[in-house]
Amino acid sequence: MTPQRWLxxxxxxxxxxxxxxxxxxxxxxxxxxxxxxxxxxxxxxxQDEAADRDGFLSPQDGPGRPPDEVAWRSTRAAxxxxxxxxxxxxxASGIREDSGSSASAxxxxxxxxPQPRSEPDAVVRARLRELSVIYLLIVATGFLYRGVxxxxxDWLIPALNVVVLSALGSMAVLLWSRRPLAMxxxxxxxxxxxxxxxxxxxxxxxxxxxRHSLNGDPMAAWxxxxxxxxxxxxxxxxYGVYVPKSWRRAAVVVGPxxxxxxxxxxxxxLQHPAAMGWLRRGWMNREVTPLALFSFDAMLxxxxxxxxxxGAHVISRLRRQVVxxxxxxxxxxxxxxxxGGMGEVYLAEHxxxxxxxxxxxxxxxxxxxxxxxxxxxREVRLTATxxxxxxxxxxDYGRTDxxxxxxxxxxxxxxxxxxxxxxHGPLPPGRAVYLxxxxxxALREAHLAGLIHRDVKPSNIFAARRxxxxxxxxxxxxxxxxxxAKARPAGPTGAGxxxxxPLFMSPEQATADRELDERSDIYALGAVxxxxxxxxxxxxxxxxxxxxxxxxxxxxxxxxxxxxxxPGDIERVVMRCLAKDPxxxxxxxxxxxxxxxxxxxxxxxxxxxxxxxWHDANRSPAAPTAVA
Numbered sequence: 346m347t348p349q350r351w352l353x354x355x356x357x358x359x360x361x362x363x364x365x366x367x368x369x370x371x372x373x374x375x376x377x378x379x380x381x382x383x384x385x386x387x388x389x390x391x392q393d394e395a396a397d398r399d400g401f402l403s404p405q406d407g408p409g410r411p412p413d414e415v416a417w418r419s420t421r422a423a424x425x426x427x428x429x430x431x432x433x434x435x436x437a438s439g440i441r442e443d444s445g446s447s448a449s450a451x452x453x454x455x456x457x458x459p460q461p462r463s464e465p466d467a468v469v470r471a472r473l474r475e476l477s478v479i480y481l482l483i484v485a486t487g488f489l490y491r492g493v494x495x496x497x498x499d500w501l502i503p504a505l506n507v508v509v510l511s512a513l514g515s516m517a518v519l520l521w522s523r524r525p526l527a528m529x530x531x532x533x534x535x536x537x538x539x540x541x542x543x544x545x546x547x548x549x550x551x552x553x554x555x556r557h558s559l560n561g562d563p564m565a566a567w568x569x570x571x572x573x574x575x576x577x578x579x580x581x582x583x584y585g586v587y588v589p590k591s592w593r594r595a596a597v598v599v600g601p602x603x604x605x606x607x608x609x610x611x612x613x614x615l616q617h618p619a620a621m622g623w624l625r626r627g628w629m630n631r632e633v634t635p636l637a638l639f640s641f642d643a644m645l646x647x648x649x650x651x652x653x654x655x656g657a658h659v660i661s662r663l664r665r666q667v668v669x670x671x672x673x674x675x676x677x678x679x680x681x682x683x684x685g686g687m688g689e690v691y692l693a694e695h696x697x698x699x700x701x702x703x704x705x706x707x708x709x710x711x712x713x714x715x716x717x718x719x720x721x722x723r724e725v726r727l728t729a730t731x732x733x734x735x736x737x738x739x740x741d742y743g744r745t746d747x748x749x750x751x752x753x754x755x756x757x758x759x760x761x762x763x764x765x766x767x768x769h770g771p772l773p774p775g776r777a778v779y780l781x782x783x784x785x786x787a788l789r790e791a792h793l794a795g796l797i798h799r800d801v802k803p804s805n806i807f808a809a810r811r812x813x814x815x816x817x818x819x820x821x822x823x824x825x826x827x828x829x830a831k832a833r834p835a836g837p838t839g840a841g842x843x844x845x846x847p848l849f850m851s852p853e854q855a856t857a858d859r860e861l862d863e864r865s866d867i868y869a870l871g872a873v874x875x876x877x878x879x880x881x882x883x884x885x886x887x888x889x890x891x892x893x894x895x896x897x898x899x900x901x902x903x904x905x906x907x908x909x910x911x912p913g914d915i916e917r918v919v920m921r922c923l924a925k926d927p928x929x930x931x932x933x934x935x936x937x938x939x940x941x942x943x944x945x946x947x948x949x950x951x952x953x954x955x956x957x958x959w960h961d962a963n964r965s966p967a968a969p970t971a972v973a
Contacts, residue, residue, distance in 0.1 A: 357386045358697060365527060389697055469531050470520060473538075476587040477517035480538055483579065484509055484545070499556075502549055509545045513538065536598070539584055543602050546576055550609050555617060563623040573606045574642045578649050585653030585660075592658035596650075603650035607643050675741070676704055676753060693753065706751035725752045727796055728823040734811070735787035737821045757819060759809035762873065766803065766880055769962075771908055774915050775949025776816070776958075777877040778941045780808060783818035784870060785938035791823075792863040792934055798823065799861065801869035802849040803876055816955035847892040848882040849873060852925050855893035864927040867937055871922020871930075878915070879907040883923060897925070914944045 357377055361369045369390055377383045488506040516534055519526070526534075550573045557566040581599045588595075614621045676693040682703065683690050693704035729739045742752035762780065766772065772780075784806055791798060800822060811817035845854055851868035853859045875883050883902075884895035901923045905911045918940045924930045931937040941947065 357382065358389050361386060361390055365525075469528065470526060472587045473531060473535055474517070474520045476535075476583060477513060477520055477538060479583055479587075480542055481510065481513050481517060483576070484513065484542070487576075501552060505545060505548065509541060512541060535588055539580065539598060539602065542580055543577075543605055546573055546580075547605050547609050549573070550606060551613060554610075554613060555620065558613070558617065558620040558623070566623075570606065570610065570639060571642070574646060577602060577606055577646060581646070581649050581653045585657040588657065592654050595654040595657035599650040599653050603646040604643075606646070607639065610639065676702065676751075678704065692756070701756045703754050703756045704751055705754065706749055722750075730794060731787075731790055731796075731823075733787050733790040735783045735818050735820060736790065737807075737819050754821075757807055757809035757811060757817075759807050759817075761804045762806045762808060762877060763803035765808055766877060771880040772877045773950065774878060774912055774944070774946040776955075777874060778915060778944055778947050779950040779955075780806070780816060780818045780877070781870065781874055782938050782941050782947075784820055784873075785934040785941065787818070787820040788863070788866055788870065788934040789938070792866070796823075797861050797863060798866050798869075799854065800845050801866050801873060802846045803873055806873065810959070814952055814955075815959045816950075816952075847889045847896075848885060849876075850893060850896055851927075852897040853927065856897050862927070863933055864930045867922050867930050867934065868924075868927075870934075870937070871919050874915075874919045874922065875901070875904055878904045878911050878919070881907065912944065912946055915941070915946060918944065 357373070360376070361373060364372055370387075373383055373386060377386070484506060488503065488510070516538060520534065550569060553569045554566045557563070557569065580602055584599060584602075585595060610624075614624060618625075675696050677696055679692040679694060679701075681689060681691050690703055690705045693702050694700065695702060725739060725742050728737070732738075737757075738755045739752055740754070742750075744750050760768070784801075788798065788801070798820070801820075805820065805822045807819040807821060808815075809817050809819050811819070847855065849869045849872040851861070851865040854861055854865050872883050875881075884892045884899065886892070887895065901920065904916050904919060905913075918937070921940075922930055922937065931940065
């Protein structure tokens with residue numbers, strides 16, 4: 346399907362999701378006579394409805410939702426959606442092929458998605474909620490002031506206030522309820538609120554001014570007019586602030602509202618010329634009359650109406666610019682999940698599929714560092730070649746107009762192993778083995794492909810929920826991956842800074858005295874195992890340099906000395922991983938996986954126990970199930 350066809354799909358989908366689910370099918374039949382387009386839009390609508398039922402990416406990540414409930418969820422379906430620009434190359438990996446063997450900055454394709462045409466219904470609804478509360482306070486305050494301070498005895502205006510308060514209250518309840526409201530319904534409520542208040546104050550003005558004029562009290566009638574002008578000013582300003590839209594639509598509403606008090610004055614003069622004679626007499630005498638003052642009020646309200654119209658336009662434009670600034674290709678950024686040496690990671694949402702994903706990016710200031718950009722591109726390219734289920738999946742990448750590079754990965758609920766230990770303490774040996782064996786399988790694939798991770802650590806391993814299974818280990822962050830033939834780290838004997846995490850760094854990586862191979866990752870995974878079992882890394886004293894020196898020279902204290910009860914067989918496996926000489930370690934990840942599987946505790950943790958643990962953790966307010 347061509348980019349133009351996908352644009353048509355996007356436009357049809359954006360229009361259809363604004364309708365009630367029962368109205369979408371008939372509307373789509375009328376709006377689209379192309380079976381292929383209609384079928385694609387129908388498929389996206391079905392996925393969107395399924396996402397709503399499953400609770401994916403609730404529009405509110407705040408109140409009513411545990412703050413740590415979200416973490417990297419899967420959105421593999423986004424992989425099947427072509428970009429607007431379709432680069433040549435391997436369609437499975439999404440990598441554009443250059444004539445050379447390495448990626449260049451130009452190889453990252455620009456894939457900007459559609460810009461939002463309006464604000465989401467949830468945002469409009471939230472502002473209308475606030476507006477309904479403001480209008481309720483305005484009417485209730487006037488009602489109380491009239492009854493408590495002025496002591497007016499007539500029943501008509503209080504009865505009208507009761508009716509308006511009841512109607513506004515009903516609208517507020519509807520807006521604050523969980524009942525879904527389409528954009529058309531929100532617009533009806535918006536116009537209903539402003540129209541009802543304008544009508545209420547217009548009737549009050551007519552009734553009260555007429556009564557004072559009939560009683561021969563033009564001063565009271567004049568003060569009534571002044572009060573109505575003030576209230577109308579509030580209506581105009583609040584509407585412009587809380588209901589930003591195009592200046593034309595704002596003008597259509599606030600213009601008549603600004604003129605309404607003077608239209609009521611004109612109607613009074615025409616219908617009751619005798620009672621309203623004080624207006625004409627003041628004008629004929631050419632004094633500073635109420636009519637002259639009303640002219641000033643009219644000018645003031647028209648200026649406010651023009652300012653409100655322009656302000657609504659400016660606010661709407663600024664909101665749109667904010668949305669566009671948070672738009673990267675087909676993805677809209679929701680909130681920041683974290684940051685690291687290679688950039689920032691955001692919770693994002695695919696605009697068409699409405700599925701959550703994790704989006705990692707490097708800002709233009711960081712991209713100016715050629716080495717950082719090269720590592721970023723290498724991470725995308727190399728990770729995309731890996732397909733093991735225990736390796737995080739990469740399914741999209743691109744570059745925005747401002748030079749921001751990004752790639753999109755699966756989004757998984759769960760905790761990193763670092764967060765798991767920080768929140769819940771050292772893991773039972775059976776659970777540690779269960780997770781470590783999965784990481785071994787991910788490393789096995791990478792090593793067979795000739796890739797050395799170089800940054801295996803607890804924060805780069807996720808215990809996630811995947812495919813209905815709990816404690817699925819995911820190996821993340823391949824930003825330091827290098828082919829084994831090139832894996833000589835820069836350091837004390839090299840020409841640059843040490844790359845990696847000292848707490849989990851192999852001796853040869855810390856000292857740069859030999860080329861790295863897969864046994865360097867075996868050492869790092871052994872340090873991760875030590876951390877999972879004891880709650881601390883093998884060495885953590887003396888700062889970064891001191892820790893690297895300790896990895897290179899000092900013997901590791903046995904895990905059972907730090908924490909009693911660690912079985913001897915798993916301790917022997919961990920200590921072999923942490924041998925100073927690579928020749929004394931396990932030769933590869935497959936051997937390590939087999940050794941872990943032979944430990945007596947290997948059968949103590951399974952899917953049933955994992956599911957029960959996460960279920961209990963979810964129910965405990967002190968132990969949230971996931972973090973960004």
